[in-house]
Amino acid sequence: MNNLEAGWLQRAIQGDQDAFAYIVETYQRPVYNLCYRMLGDPQEAEDASQETFWRAYQALRRYDQQRSFITWLLSIAAHYCIDLQRKRRFPVMALDILPEEDVPDSAPDPEKVFNEMEQKGQMQTLLSHLGPQDRAAIVLRYWYEFSEEEIARTLSLTVSAVKSRLFRARKEMALAWEKHSTLSLPERRKNESPAL
Amino acid sequence: MNHQPFETWIFAQEDLNEADRLALQQHLEACQACRSLQEKWESLHEELQAPAMLAPRAGFTRRWKAGLAEKRLREQRRQAWKVFLTFSGATTAVVLVMIAYALLTSTPAEWVQAAMRTVTETVGTYSAVRELTTAWMNLTPLGLNIVIWIALGVTFCILAFIWVYAIWRTAFAGVWNK
Ligand SMILES: [Zn+2]
Numbered sequence: 501m502n503n504l505e506a507g508w509l510q511r512a513i514q515g516d517q518d519a520f521a522y523i524v525e526t527y528q529r530p531v532y533n534l535c536y537r538m539l540g541d542p543q544e545a546e547d548a549s550q551e552t553f554w555r556a557y558q559a560l561r562r563y564d565q566q567r568s569f570i571t572w573l574l575s576i577a578a579h580y581c582i583d584l585q586r587k588r589r590f591p592v593m594a595l596d597i598l599p600e601e602d603v604p605d606s607a608p609d610p611e612k613v614f615n616e617m618e619q620k621g622q623m624q625t626l627l628s629h630l631g632p633q634d635r636a637a638i639v640l641r642y643w644y645e646f647s648e649e650e651i652a653r654t655l656s657l658t659v660s661a662v663k664s665r666l667f668r669a670r671k672e673m674a675l676a677w678e679k680h681s682t683l684s685l686p687e688r689r690k691n692e693s694p695a696l
Numbered sequence: 697m698n699h700q701p702f703e704t705w706i707f708a709q710e711d712l713n714e715a716d717r718l719a720l721q722q723h724l725e726a727c728q729a730c731r732s733l734q735e736k737w738e739s740l741h742e743e744l745q746a747p748a749m750l751a752p753r754a755g756f757t758r759r760w761k762a763g764l765a766e767k768r769l770r771e772q773r774r775q776a777w778k779v780f781l782t783f784s785g786a787t788t789a790v791v792l793v794m795i796a797y798a799l800l801t802s803t804p805a806e807w808v809q810a811a812m813r814t815v816t817e818t819v820g821t822y823s824a825v826r827e828l829t830t831a832w833m834n835l836t837p838l839g840l841n842i843v844i845w846i847a848l849g850v851t852f853c854i855l856a857f858i859w860v861y862a863i864w865r866t867a868f869a870g871v872w873n874k
Contacts, residue, residue, distance in 0.1 A: 517764070525757045532752040546752055550763055557764070623747065626740075642744040663708070670707040674737040 509569060513560050520560070524553050530570060530644070531577050537639040538581035538632065540624050548584065552577040574644065575654040578636045582655075585632035622680060629676045634669040637662055699723075699730055706734045779867045 505526060511519035531552050536545035555576050556563075563572055627635050636655055640646040646654065652662045702723040705712055712720065724731045798807070833841060 521757055521761055524760045528756045529749060529751050532756070533750045536750050542753075545750075546756075546759075549752060549756070550760060553760055554763070554767065623743070643747050643749065663711075667704060667707045670737060670740075671703075671733075674707075674733060674740055677740045678732075678736045 505569075513563070520557055527570065527573055531573060533643060534574055534577050534636075534639060535581055537624075537627060537643065538578070538635060539584065540628055544584075548577065548581055552580055555580065571646075571650060571654055574640070575656075578640070578654060579656075582632040582636060625680065626673045626676050629672055630669050633657075634665045634672075637665045638669045638673070641666060699727065702727070702730050703733065706730065706737055776867045779863075 505523075508519045508522045508526075512523055528549065532545055532549045535548040535552070536542065539545050539548060552573065556573055559576075563569070627638065630638065633655060637651050640651045640654060641648075648659050648662045648666070651657070651666075652659045655662070657665070702720050705716060705720045709717070709720075724734055802810075
């Protein structure tokens with residue numbers, strides 16, 4: 501976090517609503533991406549991100565300023581999404597409705613974009629094989645480049661628990677990847693049911 | 697063939713020391729199953745190196761602001777209800793305590809007696825006040841009377857306004873000060 505953001509955060513803690521709106525603007529993408537990776541549905545991810553910011557807004561006075569703000573925010577989002585997943589019996593993965601991607605400004609190569617989109621669909625499918633906490637650990641590790649210690653703090657786990665979850669998740673994903681990558685793309689699209 | 701601990705090591709290579717890494721390498725050369733697993737993980741691991749970050753639909757912050765306004769309104773209403781319920785609950789409790797006290801200290805016959813006495817007394821007081829007022833009106837000039845009535849009316853209005861304002865503040869101020 502740079503000085504400017506720290507200033508906004510300070511004002512938000514003092515109750516300035518516009519400052520908090522700036523925080524929302526700044527952190528919407530990482531929060532939304534985490535919720536989408538956890539829930540697999542754009543609308544649910546939108547609702548969960550809004551709820552995350554609402555919870556952060558209410559708890560802002562209790563935020564320990566020694567901690568990294570983004571870690572604190574992602575921790576709220578991860579806990580909320582894990583709870584949601586535990587409550588619902590069948591995870592829904594809407595693979596065909598994909599949200600906007602954070603595409604770089606350079607002119608996109610059509611074939612590359614298609615591959616990325618396809619890759620993304622597969623990535624969600626792979627993630628959907630994991631339990632909520634394992635999925636959160638994997639997403640924090642690879643999308644946010646968190647260390648095992650940071651993941652442990654974010655998910656309120658011990659470091660050894662994180663290690664074993666990451667191991668299990670990686671293995672499950674590798675096995676699932678093995679199955680998916682043996683199918684060719686058009687066949688896969690046809691045979692795939694939207695709810696996995 | 698025993699695949700442990702190599703199978704675990706495949707997925708935790710960042711934690712391995714040089715000796716373990718070498719042992720894993722040797723096992724992979726000998727074991728087809730572990731090699732296949734290692735290859736799968738390697739290709740997946742590559743995919744995971746720069747995964748796509750997704751953004752919400754445009755207007756996320758605008759939707760946040762709208763949602764915030766709605767939530768605060770809802771909280772305001774809830775607080776107003778809380779104040780109303782607390783007041784009416786307290787009033788009901790006081791009335792119930794008074795009734796219980798009356799039941800404990802007196803009989804219904806005594807109540808009827810007391811009620812009759814009160815009615816008679818009130819009628820007596822009313823006629824006395826009326827006589828007094830008439831006498832006062834006859835004694836004083838009309839102009840002075842009008843001034844006094846206006847002063848009484850204005851005082852009453854101010855008191856009523858203060859009362860309403862105090863209730864309104866207790867009901868809403870908590871939310872707006874937040
Ligand atoms: Zn083996």
